[in-house]
Amino acid sequence: MQGKRRGGVMRRNIVLVGMMGAGKTAIGAELSRRLGRPLWDTDAEIERAAAMTIPEIFARDGEDFFRAREAEVLARVLAGGDSIVSTGGGSWMREGNRERIGQNGVSVWLDCDAETLWHRVRSRPTRPLLQTADPRGTLERLLGERRPVYSLADVHVTAARGDTVEDTTNRVLAAIAAQQPVILETK
Numbered sequence: 001m002q003g004k005r006r007g008g009v010m011r012r013n014i015v016l017v018g019m020m021g022a023g024k025t026a027i028g029a030e031l032s033r034r035l036g037r038p039l040w041d042t043d044a045e046i047e048r049a050a051a052m053t054i055p056e057i058f059a060r061d062g063e064d065f066f067r068a069r070e071a072e073v074l075a076r077v078l079a080g081g082d083s084i085v086s087t088g089g090g091s092w093m094r095e096g097n098r099e100r101i102g103q104n105g106v107s108v109w110l111d112c113d114a115e116t117l118w119h120r121v122r123s124r125p126t127r128p129l130l131q132t133a134d135p136r137g138t139l140e141r142l143l144g145e146r147r148p149v150y151s152l153a154d155v156h157v158t159a160a161r162g163d164t165v166e167d168t169t170n171r172v173l174a175a176i177a178a179q180q181p182v183i184l185e186t187k
C-alpha cells in the first residue's frame with residue numbers, strides 16, 4: 001500500500017491503538033523522539049482543551065461527551081499529516097475514527113496480554129472505565145470485546161511482558177519498515 005494522499009498531501013501519521021496499558025502513550029513518546037516527528041496524545045489534548053482530567057470529564061459530562069471530544073481531537077491531530085498519534089484505548093472502537101485513521105496514515109496495534117495490562121494499570125486511578133467493583137474482570141471483558149476490532153489495524157506488534165519501551169519501539173519501527181516503508185520515508 002502506498003502513503004495516503006489527501007488533497008495532494010501525503011499523510012504519513014503513525015497511529016497507535018490498543019488497550020489501556022498497552023503502551024500507546026509511552027511508545028508514542030519514544031517514536032516521536034526517534035523519528036523527530038510531532039507527538040499527539042489524544043487524551044492529553046482532550047484534558048488540555050477541557051482544563052479537566054479524564055476522570056473529571058467522565059464524571060461531569062459522561063462517556064458520550066468524552067467520545068465526541070475524542071473524535072474531534074483525533075481529526076484535528078491527523079490533519080498535521082506527519083505525526084505520531086497515541087490514541088485512547090476506546091478510540092479505535094468507533095468506525096468513523098477507524099476510517100479517518102485509515103485515510104491518514106498507518107494504524108499500529110500494540111497487542112498486549114491481560115496479565116501485563118493489569119500489572120500496568122491496576123495502581124493507576126486515571127482510567128474511569130476501570131473504576132468498577134471488579135476492575136480486573138472489567139479489563140478482561142473489554143479486552144475480549146475489543147480484540148477482534150483491534151485486529152483490524154494495519155500493523156500488529158506484540159508488546160510482550162519484560163520488554164522495555166525501547167524494545168517495543170524497535171519492533172514497531174521494524175514492522176512498519178517491513179509492511180509500509182513509505183510511512184518512514186523522510187520528505
Ligand SMILES: Nc1ncnc2c1ncn2[C@@H]1O[C@H](COP(=O)(O)OP(=O)(O)O)[C@@H](O)[C@H]1O
Pocket residue numbers: 018019020021022023024025026027086120159160162163164165166168
Ligand atoms: N514494553 C513496554 N511497552 C510499553 N509500555 C511499557 C513497556 N514496559 C513498561 N511500560 C510501562 O507501561 C505503562 C504503559 O502505559 P501507557 O503508555 O500509559 O499505556 P496506554 O497509553 O496504552 O494506556 C507505562 O508506564 C510504561 O512506561
Ligand SMILES: O=C(O)C1=C[C@@H](OP(=O)(O)O)[C@@H](O)[C@H](O)C1
Pocket residue numbers: 018019020021024025043054087088089090091126127128129
Ligand atoms: O480504553 C478506553 O476506553 C480508554 C482509554 C484511556 O486511554 P489509554 O488507552 O491511553 O489508557 C482513556 O482514553 C479513557 O480512560 C478511555
Ligand SMILES: [Mg+2]
Pocket residue numbers: 024025026043086087088
Ligand atoms: Mg495513553
